[in-house]
Structure formats: structure tokens, C-alpha cells
Amino acid sequence: xxxxxxxxxxxxxxxxxxxxxxxxxxxxxxxxxxxxxxxxxxxxxxxxxxxxxxxxxxxxxxxxxxxxxxxxxxxxxxxxxxxxxxxxxxxxxxxxxxxxxxxxxxxxxxxxxxxxxxxxxxxxxxxxxxxxxxxxxxx
Numbered sequence: 001x002x003x004x005x006x007x008x009x010x011x012x013x014x015x016x017x018x019x020x021x022x023x024x025x026x027x028x029x030x031x032x033x034x035x036x037x038x039x040x041x042x043x044x045x046x047x048x049x050x051x052x053x054x055x056x057x058x059x060x061x062x063x064x065x066x067x068x069x070x071x072x073x074x075x076x077x078x079x080x081x082x083x084x085x086x087x088x089x090x091x092x093x094x095x096x097x098x099x100x101x102x103x104x105x106x107x108x109x110x111x112x113x114x115x116x117x118x119x120x121x122x123x124x125x126x127x128x129x130x131x132x133x134x135x136x137x138x139x
Contacts (some may be wrong), residue, residue, distance in 0.1 A: 005036050009090040010114060010137055012038070017092045019043045021052040022069055027092050029072035031080055031108075034087040042076030044069045081126040083107065093117040094136070097126075104132065112137050 003011065006122030009030050018102040020043040046068045048050060053068065070078075073095055077083060083106040091093075094113040095103060100123050103111060112134040124134060 006090075006137065009036075009088070010112070011052075012041075013090045013092055014032075014044050017072070018043045019045075020072070021045050023053055023055065024067075025093070027072040029076040030051070030090045032088050032090070034086045039082070039085055040076045040080035042072045042074065042079065044075070046070070053085060071099050073103060077102055077106070077114065083120050088112060094120050095123070096133045097123050100127065108132060110135070132137050 009032060013028040013030045015025040016030060020026035022044050029042045031039045033039055047070055073091060086108045087105045088110045089103055089108050091113045093115050094117045095116060112135055114137050
């Protein structure tokens with residue numbers, strides 16, 4: 001049976017996440033335009049040219065800001081040729097506060113994610129989300 005657009009892009013997001021070398025969590029992001037054309041993909045990992053982590057620093061500290069990884073959404077946005085064409089963002093985990101701000105600063109109209117990351121209520125409630133739909137896939 002043929003996948004609908006959401007199913008297709010969610011599956012693609014899972015495949016993109018498999019490129020992540022992160023020891024803690026593999027995250028993928030797919031940005032699409034209003035015609036359901038893929039604009040960009042991204043996965044989390046260290047900056048270009050940097051070695052992959054040999055151990056996860058996040059497991060030894062509560063400060064997640066010490067992590068070197070660039071988030072999947074950030075990488076997808078960095079490689080997107082035109083952020084004003086983004087219509088939807090498909091992500092394996094709900095966006096963190098920084099990634100939410102970045103996505104809100106584009107033309108993105110909808111964020112669809114598979115799993116909750118952390119602090120969703122705080123993140124989702126601190127912004128006026130009248131201009132964007134944020135939903136967990138399958139709900």
C-alpha cells in the first residue's frame with residue numbers, strides 16, 4: 001500500500017537519523033516545501049571536520065549545553081537553500097527551545113515529530129503558536 005505524505009516523510013526522517021554518530025540519541029529532520037518536495041535533511045552530530053565523540057559527555061553531567069553536537073534541525077536549516085520555502089519540518093524528537101526558535105524564524109507552518117524530547121510544555125507554551133501547528137505524529 002502506498003504511504004501518505006506524513007508516513008513517507010516520517011520514515012525518511014527515521015532513515016536520516018541513522019546517519020547520526022551520536023552516542024546518546026539519533027535525531028533526524030526533513031524539511032519540505034508546500035509541494036512536498038524535500039528541501040533539506042539533517043541529523044545530529046559534531047561540527048564538520050570534528051571527530052565523533054568517544055564517550056557521551058551528557059552522561060557525566062547535567063549540563064546538556066556542554067554537548068558538541070549540532071542538532072538535526074540546525075543542520076537541516078544550515079543546508080536548506082531557502083528557509084522561506086519551508087512548509088513542514090518532520091523530526092524524530094520534538095524540538096528543543098533553540099531549534100523551536102530557529103524554526104519559528106522560517107516560513108515553516110507545521111512541525112511533526114515522533115517522540116517527545118524534554119520540556120515540551122514549557123517550550124510549546126512560551127511561544128505564540130497560532131502561526132504554526134506542532135503535533136506529535138499519530139495524534
